[in-house]
Amino acid sequence: MTTPASFQAAAHFHPSTKSPLAHVNYTLWLLITALLAGLLWSGFNASxxxxxVIALPLLLPFAIAGALRLRRKQPFLSIDEQGIHSRWFKGKTKQYxxxxxxxLRLHSNQGIAVLELTRADGKKHSLPLNTLDQPGLQQLALLLQRRQDGTGITIDDQHSAGLAFMTxxxxEMPVLWVSGSLIALNIAIWLLTTHGGAGINSASPEQLLAWGGNATSEVQRGEWWRLLSATVLHSGFMHVAMNMLGLYSAxxxxxxxxxxRRFLLIYLGSGLVGSALSLHYAAQQAVSVGxxxxxFGVTGALLLAIWRQRRDMPADLRKQHLYSLSLFIVYALLQGFGHHxxxxxxxxxxxxxGMALAALLPLRGSTPRSNxxxxxxxxxLTAISIIALTLSAAPARVDQKLRISNGIAMKQVGTNMDQALAxxxxDIAANKAGTLSDLALDDRNRSIHGPAMAHIARQWATIKMPAEDPRAPxxxxxxxxxxxxxxxxxxPSIYLPEQHKIVAADPQRMAVIQTELTALNQxxxxxxxxLKAAPAK
Structure with missing residues (x-):
């Protein structure tokens, strides 16, 4: 980018590799690369x-469009004595x-700098400046301010104050090691769970519980560590991606x-309180992770911190963050109430x-005496809240270990039964084909199939399941x-010599059994x- 001392030469603003769009574009290409690497790593697993196939067509168009917008061969924006020119203005007009x-109004919209041009006839045209980095935006603001001198154009620069505040x-804190480490930790653990047998976008309740998912029944057995371990587990790619995007944003x-340190306290405290409150609701009957x-605690803390900073934070920046945070909170809670x-x-x-901690904790740079x-x-207070919520939870409606052990037992006995029936x-097919006589079939029923089914019936009888368990029927x-x-x-069976046939000793009872078995099979x-169509818990 060049910025001359006057408008006798054009000032060209080129896309920057440090701009917000560049960061988003890097992330998109990283995700695409990770997806392709995961595909190869899985050996082209069907799921x-x-x-x-679903994700790549959604990501690629945005990644390609971003890469085209970031090309540096042509300037993104040019200013000279004639006016303002950009090939990225919407519509046919590219120069004003x-x-x-x-x-001319320079302001922020959802964290992105926007140059808004108002024509003499009142029509407005906006150009997002997401391809420019902070130095470029500062130079642009300075250049526009100079243009105001001696002309009838007014410059409304609301972005520079917010930019200076953020800069x-x-x-003061160039490296965000806590939030960066937390994001890396959550992604690493999700990758480990996929390597341990979980699907890319799904993990069974059995797997999540084994890895440390939160469940009231297990916490009430003394496994309080699950309140923390559940906060770094995720059920799939979209789950971890959305949570880490939220953590990155706020x-x-x-x-x-x-x-x-105080940010880490907010993150851990909010996660633990959330897990403890879940013991009264979702974790009563399901394995809760995420x-x-x-x-949400970080988001709530940021919302309150911005309100506490209302005198120091520029109005445009404050309103933008308050709006976006409030929208996220309301939308996410409505989604939670509306979806199983x-x-x-x-x-x-x-x-x-998070909001309570933000009200209590001092902001960075405050008077150290009371910190x-x-x-x-x-x-x-956080520790008291966690303990009180955990101890006051009602007895679990579903015993997760019992539910899982019952599931394993049902699967094993079901396999045994399938093998016995096969x-x-x-033998029945061999009898019909004439390779196994009626007497031989009857003998095998008594010596092999009957005892095997009696043993399987006893195995089924040992499985006890609460009536509210959806698998009970x-x-x-x-x-x-x-x-x-x-x-x-x-x-018992009877051999009829004159008919060379073996029949049941109680044919009426056998007919009832066969009718009931047909109905039970369906x-x-x-x-x-x-059960297969029902959501996993």
Missing amino acids: VVIFC CWPQLSQ RLQD GALAERLFGH ASGAV GIDNAAHIGGLLS NPRTLLAVL QLKQ LLHDMQRMAQLLDEGLNM SVLDKAEK
């Missing part, structure tokens, strides 16, 4: 292929002459306003905890089916399909 303009914060400013409680499987209790607990007592008070069907059907098969296979298929 990973499907996920990439000074006599056409009545006002000062960044200069965490940078929050860490700079509170400082490293950093969203901590992220979202732990809104953790969100609300984290949000309230330590206020920080100690915040730690004490052997029985082979299926278990009841499977238990009844095993009982009927046991009774039928072990029923019922089992329907209930299994219903």
Whole structure:
């Protein structure tokens, strides 16, 4: 970029590799690369292929469009004695002459600098300046201010004050090691869980519980560490991506306003309070995981910190952050209330905890004399809240370890039953084909199939499941089916010499058994399909 002392030569502003758009574009290409690497790493696993087929067409257009906008061969914006020129102005007009303009306004919109041109006829044209870095924006503001001198054009520069405020914060704290480390930790643990058997975008409740998911039944067994471990676990790619995007968006400013240690206290305290409140709601009957409680806490703390900084923070910057944070909180909570499987209790607990901590903790740069007592008070109240919420939780509605052990037992006994039925069907097919006589089939029913089914029926009978468990009706059907098969296979038989035929000793009872088995078979298929379609808990 060149900025002459006068408008006798053009000032050209080229896209910067340090601009907001460049950072977003780098992230998009990194995600695309990670997806392709994951695809190769998985050996082209079917679920990973499907996920990439969905995600790549969504990411690639934005990444390519961003790369085109960041090309440095042509200037992004040029200013000279004639006016302002940019090929990125919307519409056919790419140049606006000074006599056409009545006002130039430099302001922020969702964190992005925007140059708004107002023509003499009142029409407005906006140009997002997301390809320029901070020095470029400062030079542009200075150049526009100079243009105001001796002309009828007014310059409304609302962005420079906010830019100066943010630049000062960044200069005071250039490295955000806490938020950066937390993002890296959450992503690393998600990668470890995928390597440990979880799907790219899904993990079973059994896996999440084994890795440290939050569940009321387990915390009430004394495993309080789950309140913390659950905050670094995620159920899939979209879950971790959205949470880390939220932490990246709110965490940078929050860490700079509170400082490293107090920011970490807000993050951990909010996550733990969110997990503790979840013990009363979602974790009562499901395995709860995710950093969203901590992220909500950071968001709530930032919201209150901005209000506390209302006299020091420029109005345009303050309004922009308050609007975006409020919109995020309201939208995310409404999503949680409207969709199954979202732990809104953790969100609300984290949000309230973060706001309470932000009210107690001193901001960075405040008078040090009162900092330590206020920080100690915040730690004490957070610990009391976590303990009180955990101890006051009602007994768990679902025992997660029992539920999981029942699931494992049902799967094992079901496999045994399938194998026994497959052997029985082979013998029946052989009998129909004439390679196995009726007497031999009857003998095998008594010596092999009957005892095997009796043993399986006893295995089914050992599985106990609460009535509120959604698998209980299926278990009841499977238990009844095993009982009927046991009774039928072990029923005494009668040989009719004149007909060379073997029949059941009680043909009427056998007919009832066969009718009930037919109905049970269809019922089992329907209930299994219903369970497969139900959301995992």
